[in-house]
Amino acid sequence: MAIKQNLRTMKWAAWLGWQMESNWADPFLFIVYSVAKPIAGSLILVVMYTIIAQLGGDTDPALFSFMYIGNAFFMYVMLLLWHVTWVIHDDREHFQTMRYIYIAPFNYFIYILGRTISNIVITTFGVIITLVFGVFVLGVDIPLGAINWPLFVIVMVIGLIGIMAFGLALAGISFITAKHSMGMNEGIGGIFYLFCGVIFPVSVLPGWGIAFAKILPTTYWLDMIRRTMGVGAGVDPALAGVSMTSSLLILCISTVAISIFAVLIFKLGDYIARSKGLIDMTTAY
Amino acid sequence: MTKYAVELKDLCRTFKTRAVKGTRKKQLVTALDGVDLRIKEGELFGLLGPNGAGKTTIIKILSTLLFPTSGEAKVLGYDVMKESHKIRKVINMVSGGESSGYGLLTVDENLWMFTQFYGMPGKVARKRIDALLRIMELEEKRNVKVRTLSTGMRQKTNMIRGFMTDPSVIFLDEPTLGLDVNAARMIRKFIKNWIRAKPERTVLLTTHYMMEADELCDRVAIINEGKVLACDTPENLKRLVAQESTLKLEIRLVKDIRAFENIKGVKHFTYDHNINAGLTKLKFILDDDAIVSDIVSAVPKSGSKIVSVEKVEPTLEDVFVTLVGRGLVNDI
Numbered sequence: 001m002a003i004k005q006n007l008r009t010m011k012w013a014a015w016l017g018w019q020m021e022s023n024w025a026d027p028f029l030f031i032v033y034s035v036a037k038p039i040a041g042s043l044i045l046v047v048m049y050t051i052i053a054q055l056g057g058d059t060d061p062a063l064f065s066f067m068y069i070g071n072a073f074f075m076y077v078m079l080l081l082w083h084v085t086w087v088i089h090d091d092r093e094h095f096q097t098m099r100y101i102y103i104a105p106f107n108y109f110i111y112i113l114g115r116t117i118s119n120i121v122i123t124t125f126g127v128i129i130t131l132v133f134g135v136f137v138l139g140v141d142i143p144l145g146a147i148n149w150p151l152f153v154i155v156m157v158i159g160l161i162g163i164m165a166f167g168l169a170l171a172g173i174s175f176i177t178a179k180h181s182m183g184m185n186e187g188i189g190g191i192f193y194l195f196c197g198v199i200f201p202v203s204v205l206p207g208w209g210i211a212f213a214k215i216l217p218t219t220y221w222l223d224m225i226r227r228t229m230g231v232g233a234g235v236d237p238a239l240a241g242v243s244m245t246s247s248l249l250i251l252c253i254s255t256v257a258i259s260i261f262a263v264l265i266f267k268l269g270d271y272i273a274r275s276k277g278l279i280d281m282t283t284a285y
Numbered sequence: 286m287t288k289y290a291v292e293l294k295d296l297c298r299t300f301k302t303r304a305v306k307g308t309r310k311k312q313l314v315t316a317l318d319g320v321d322l323r324i325k326e327g328e329l330f331g332l333l334g335p336n337g338a339g340k341t342t343i344i345k346i347l348s349t350l351l352f353p354t355s356g357e358a359k360v361l362g363y364d365v366m367k368e369s370h371k372i373r374k375v376i377n378m379v380s381g382g383e384s385s386g387y388g389l390l391t392v393d394e395n396l397w398m399f400t401q402f403y404g405m406p407g408k409v410a411r412k413r414i415d416a417l418l419r420i421m422e423l424e425e426k427r428n429v430k431v432r433t434l435s436t437g438m439r440q441k442t443n444m445i446r447g448f449m450t451d452p453s454v455i456f457l458d459e460p461t462l463g464l465d466v467n468a469a470r471m472i473r474k475f476i477k478n479w480i481r482a483k484p485e486r487t488v489l490l491t492t493h494y495m496m497e498a499d500e501l502c503d504r505v506a507i508i509n510e511g512k513v514l515a516c517d518t519p520e521n522l523k524r525l526v527a528q529e530s531t532l533k534l535e536i537r538l539v540k541d542i543r544a545f546e547n548i549k550g551v552k553h554f555t556y557d558h559n560i561n562a563g564l565t566k567l568k569f570i571l572d573d574d575a576i577v578s579d580i581v582s583a584v585p586k587s588g589s590k591i592v593s594v595e596k597v598e599p600t601l602e603d604v605f606v607t608l609v610g611r612g613l614v615n616d617i
Binding site: 008009011013015016019020023024095096099101102104276 | 345349370374380383388394398399404
């Protein structure tokens, strides 16, 4: 019974999320936006790579593929960090429905998950467009036949859970803050962008930076994504010594750890908000 | 044994405000100061008080949005601190004076989605939504996006959202705030009919409209500065300020005024003949309302006919002024 209700909650929360993401424009405009946005993002990367290549006086297709894949999949990181928090902010400040959602007899985690699912679907669409554009227009080398699909799917699911857990922790904080949680999301997203080997190898970081990168699950997630896709081999010596199994194990353990931590932070944020009367505050931010 | 829908025991709630500029001291504001209340199942109970009296704080605590600082609050026997998940299954709430709702969804979509969050079977949900849309005269607006609705229509949608889950206890926090006369009247009528149709349900209504409390509530608690000053039926509350009531009669020119003299229970009797109009105005100060029928039945004995009857009673406003020392603004 509880499973049935949770599935129902997730379904309708996902539907609500989809309406919010897609209902602001007519379908044609929405599709144009959905296609143009990731392509524009890719082109920025091309400019960045061109500058790096000119400064270095050389071009390295493996490095470009490394950057391109990292950048494409990093979309999930920014989306989940941002959106999980935005669910609370949006319901509380914008639609002022937080009090009615909060007192509904459902699992609030499931509701947040549902709201986020629609964004994962939209982002997946963006990632696919980015990859297709990269392969067919920019010549990014992705050996489709060599992709380890089962492992890729496993890594994707674990990675998304881990990132969502980070988002959940931030959502817990957003219970007790007004607009600041939004800045926090961007800041933490920036830290991940810098340290997790998104567009440049972890090995270029200073020693302390490499050490920090190696405790972040997103570092291993992106590394595993590239490895399962057969892209960017040998580009990052800092992670080359970590075997596929070890990398997967670290990803799993860190995801479990961050998930437990996130639930605790979320519950703490919820408790503090209910104690201080902040659950349904509207601050006009 | 009486079952209570709501029990509050020595309920206190304080809030820390931000430090005053130039000082580090935070102010402690007392929103609730030892509130004791018991609301029986099936009651339409009113919390009457000015802005900042603590009405919304009570609603927030009972609807699991806020923890009390101390004391005890229970809904249908469930503790708000420990059993909020059980409380949420049996309650709902509606707040007035806000513009809540997913504006990008239609009225029907908004309502349907909430029924699904409450786990209502599809057929039941559809039936209730349709019935409530009809009652609230919103049928034609069901496919209209919520953002395009007027304030009154939004509030009606909000009312439907609250009532469609058929809660055992519903909290209505100033549900008619900011509404025009017609919309407010419709909502009051709906609340009255709802509790009449389902006498086992309980409504806790906060309002600062005296007339609303008087018209709707079985019992009323007058609250000010976080304290309950009085709690009783509107009739009994009015008796707090006046042990006697006044009955005014206008009758055709009376032939034998002695018929009204010496009626038992009449404390004071005066009359005034208006020969030009052919009317006599009678005024009785009564010890007990039960003797109104004796007075009315004395009219034919006097050889006259009743033109009008008016029972002048103290209002809740009078009660409020007596207890609080000032009146309420924005009364309707």
